[in-house]
Amino acid sequence: MLKIHHKWQGRAVLVQIANPARAQGKDLKEIQEESCQRINRTFGHEGYSPVVLIERSMAAVEKMAYYSIAEYVVVTAVRDGMTLTPYEYIVYRLGIFDSADSEAKSPAKSMLVVSEFIGCSPSLSGAIRINPWNIETTGEALNEAISLSDAEKQLRHEKHYRYVSTHNVVYWSKSFMQDLERTCMDLFRRNCWGSGLGFGFRVVAVDPNFRKLHADGIVSAYTKAKSRAILLDYDGTLVPQISINKFIGSFFMHLKIAIKSQF
Template structure:
C-alpha cells in the first residue's frame, strides 16, 4: 500500500500535479531514422527473434540529479556533450551484465534554451541513453542551491541553523520547489519505463520524494534508493520540519541502501521514534513493515573501479607525470590531500595540523611538503567562499613562516586538473590525509591505495624490481564512512589539531617495513572490496526487489 503522505506532496505542486489517469509514454525501443522513432508490434515476433533484442534485455533506469555528461559550448553557441567517465554513475554500468540496457535520467549541468530542448533530448537519448530533465532556472536555483544545499546538505552533515548567521532557517517555499522538481524527475522516469520488469534505481538526497511519485503511478514498480551522503542521528534529523514527509516517501521504495551500518541505524531510529515503525533483523536482513509491504535496508558501500585506475596508471602521460612529480619533490616527504571544496572537508583544520607539526618539529622543515588538491565547489554560497578564503589564508601563513624562496610547505591546487594528473599524485605521494569533519564513504583512501601499488612501468621508472614491496600511509578522520575499513590507517579526530599534528608526525617516523605492512593490508582489502561492491551493484535490485 502506498504511503498516505503522497496527497500532501501532490498538493504542494500548486495545481501542477500528476494526472494519474493519462497513459504514460514509454522509452522508444527502435530508432528507425534520426528524429523518427517507432515501436513495432513485438507480438508478431517469433521467440527466436527476441533473443538478444532490446526488448528482452533487462533494463536498469538510473536516476540522479545530474546526468553523467560533460558539456562544452563552441563560439557559435552550439552545445556538445560527452560521457563523463569519472562519474560514479557511469562506472556503475560495470556492475551490470553486457546485456543490460542502462538508461540514465537526470538534469544537465548547463541551461538549455527551451527552443533547443527537444533536439537536445533526442540527441542525448540516441547517443548516450540519457533522458534529460529540464528544470527552469528559477526552479533549479530554489531546488538545488536552495533546499538541497541550504537545508538537507548541512542537516545530513550535522549542521543545524542555530541562528541566521550560522545557517539558513527552513523555508517552505524552497521545499515546495523541491517537491515540484521531484515531480518533474518522476515524469521523465515514466517515459523510460517499458514494463514491470524494469528496475529503477534512485540516487541521493536530491530525489528523496521520487519514490512517492513513482509508487503512485505504478504500484508494482521495482524501486531502489541509495543515499550517498550520511544519514544523521534521529536527534538531528527530527529538527527538519518536513521530516515525516521525507521518511514516508523513502519507505515507498522496495530497497533503501546506505554507505555504512551507522547511517542505516540512524534511519531505523528515525522510523521508530518519529513514525512508530518496527523492524526485523536476522541473517543480514533488515526489513521494515510499512502498510503491508516489507521495505528492505542494505549496507551497500560504494567502492572504486580498480581496473580503471590501473588502466590510467599505465598511460604514458601518467607515468611521465609521476616522474615529473618525484623529481620536483626529490628528497622530501610528499603528503597529499584531495578534497571537494565544501565546508565539511576539514581542509583548514588539516593545514592547522601541519602548521603545528612544523612548529613543534623544526627538523621537518624543508623536508615535508603537503600538496592539497581542491576540487572546484559544486555550489556557490557564503560558507563555501569563506572556507576557500580561510584555507588560502592559512596556507599563505604557513608558507611565510616556514617556507623560503625554494621551498613551500603547502602547495594548493585549487583548479580542475586532468584525472591522470590526480592519479599521478596518488602514485607519487608517501602519505595521504583525509580530514573531513563529516563525510559519506569518501573513496580517496581507496584510490590512493590502488595507485600506490603502481605497475611495472612505474617500478621501472623508479629502478625497482618486480619483487619490491610497495608502501603507503593513510591518515583518516574517524568521521568518514571508510574509516572503520582501514585498520592500518592513523585515525584522527579532525577537530583536534593536536591529534592531526601527532598523526602527521607519526607518519613521518614509520619504518619501511611498517609502511609495507599497512599498504598490503589495505591493498588486499581493496582488491576484494572493489569487486564485491560492483557485485552488489549488479544484484542491487535483482536479489532484493520482487
C-alpha cells in the same frame, strides 16, 4: 606538525588538492588561501613552500601521478558518506618503480591518515584515525605517518590492498542483493506499521515478538531492579524529538510518583 617537530621543516610538503566548490561563495576559498599563505610565511623560505595549494579541476591521470608519489594521504573531512580517495591512493601506489631498476617493481608502501568521521574509516584498520577538530593530535598523527619505517608502511599497504582488491563493485553488489533477498524472505512474518504523514511517512517492519514498552511497565521494572541503566534516544535518531520529550516527561512523572509512594 612543523611547529612541534622542527626536523620536518624544509623537508615535508603538503599538496592540498582543493576541488572546486559546488556552490557559489568565496568564504571557503579565502580561508584555504589565507591558511596556505600563513603557513608558508611562517615555515617556508626561498625554494621551499610547505603547502602547495591546487585550486582547479584535476584530470584522473594527473591525480594518479600525485597519489603514486605521495608518502601518505590525509583525509580530514568532518562530514562524508563514503569517499574513495583512500582506496584510489592504495591502488595507485602500485605504480611505484625502483629507480635503479625500471624492470623490477619495488615493494609498494603507503600510509593513510583519515578522519574518524568518514565512511571508509572502519574498513581501513591500518590507517591512523584522527579527530580533525583536534589540531594537536592531527599534527602528531602526521608525524607518526611520515616517521614509520618502510617495512611497517609495506605491511599496512598490503593489508589495505587485500581489502580493496576483494571488496570491489562486484562484492558490494552481491552483498546488497543478499541483504535484500534475506530481508524479503523474512518480511512476510513481520508486522508492518505505518507512521507519519506526507514526506515524513515511514513503514516499519518489526518482529512478531516485538512489544511496545509502556510507562507503567517501565516504572514497575525500575523500582524492582537493584541495578539500573537508562538508555534514551538522542536527538531524534529513532523517533521525532517531540515524541522523545513527551515520553521522557511522562516517564519521569510516573517514576516520581512511584518513588514517592514507596516512602
